[in-house]
Amino acid sequence: MSKTIIITGGAGFIGSHVVRLFVTKYPSYKIVNLDALTYAGNLENLRDIEQSPNYYFEKVNILDADSLNEVFQTHQPDGVIHLAAESHVDRSILSPLDFVYTNVIGTVNLLNAAKQFWKNDFNGKRFYHVSTDEVYGALGETGFFTETTKYDPHSPYSASKASSDHFVRAYHDTYDLPVVISNCSNNYGPNHFPEKLIPLFINNIIQQKPLPVYGDGLYTRDWLFVKDHATAIDLVFHKGKNGDTYNIGGFNEWKNIDLVKLLCQLMDKKLGRQPGESEKLITYIQDRPGHDRRYAIDATKINKELGWYPSVTFEEGLAQTIDWYFENQEWLKHVTSGAYKQYYERQYSK
Ligand code: NAD
Ligand code: DAU
Secondary structure: OOOEEEEEOOOOHHHHHHHHHHHHHOOOOEEEEEEOOOOOOOHHHHOOOOOOOOEEEEEOOOOOHHHHHHHHHHHOOOEEEEOOOOOOHHHHHHOHHHHHHHHHHHHHHHHHHHHHHHOOOOOOOEEEEEEEHHHHOOOOOOOOEOOOOOOOOOOHHHHHHHHHHHHHHHHHHHHOOOEEEEEEOEEEOOOOOOOOHHHHHHHHHHOOOOEEEEOOOOOEEEEEEHHHHHHHHHHHHHHOOOOOEEEEOOOOEEEHHHHHHHHHHHHHHHHOOOOOOHHHHEEEEOOOOOOOOEOOEOOHHHHHHHOOOOOOOHHHHHHHHHHHHHHOHHHHHHHOOOHHHHHHHHHHOO
16 A cells, blocks of 8 residues: 655654665655754765655755645645654753754644644544653653653653643544654664764764763663664554554663673774773763653553564664664764764863
């Protein structure tokens, strides 16, 4: 069956993996990547598929409601998979309003564009909002986030994502818009922008720069390989129930400091350095304000209802990720020049 799907944020980290999966797995679908190309958007992420006959790119900001309406008229989509967002917690602490604009207002613009274009004929239509486990707040030493865990966001980023989730549900409850939401844990893998823990530390280890661990380093995250998130998104988009939420996680909890030490060991091997050399770069610095202690997802529902389970072990995923950064030094150079240097200085010279 043929479909036209708008994927927002398709030039970003997760979005580029979702676009690639859909373009290659569904040659009969028309895939429209709608992205404003902010600092985090990079068409180099999609070089291998950009000539595919079923791939289209629209450089549009989701804050621009008129242009969104035009894209809907031009491409006549049956579905939207919405990933465009400001996604970095530390930047949300520096500039919260940017997160309100893109994540809240941008999402409502997109909901309006879909509702208006589909004119209440929702048969075969779907609006899929990709969200985060951070909306649930922080866990103590035990327990997991389920789909019914109460929202309790602590950073401007997670507050903006929680707000966008509420708007998506409100459009379902008020206008019957056929929506589905997923809340996923921390992703890692190729094309990850080096402002986030894993790619930032890989880059700094290569350059023998300090590895800035926030606070006591005992914060816990649940890591999922990005391609496994993309396969979950494929399943939820096609088989998820309208109005439902699906939690997606890696069954893979790591304390930051243990993960950083593992990364140092793997990188020492890769770089032919003495064991223990990269660990010397670890530097404990001032904690992130409002830092959530622990995230952990209970992904039972998506496993039971849709048969999804992560396919890549952390060992394999980290090895693939490290290899990718070694093979893509040019990509790394491009994204760490210019504005990145100013951000880095502002964030880490406090
Ligand atoms: P990213 O920062 O790598 O990419 C975001 C993309 O959105 C970029 O291509 C950027 O150009 C685009 N964008 C930003 N503002 C825009 C605007 N106003 N209009 C149009 N495009 C705009 O983000 P990511 O890490 O790939 O995350 C994608 C989505 O998944 C986000 O919604 C995020 O909240 C969610 N998520 C991320 C993770 C994670 O670990 N990275 C985990 C769970 C959920
Ligand atoms: O849980 C899902 C979320 O995961 C996504 O919604 C976000 O978009 C994504 O950025 C990510 O958020 P985190 O804040 O968990 O990811 P980050 O890589 O920024 O940080 C991971 C952990 O590492 C966190 O406890 C903070 C710590 N950290 C991070 C950086 C950048 C450090 O100790 N030092 C650092 O320099």
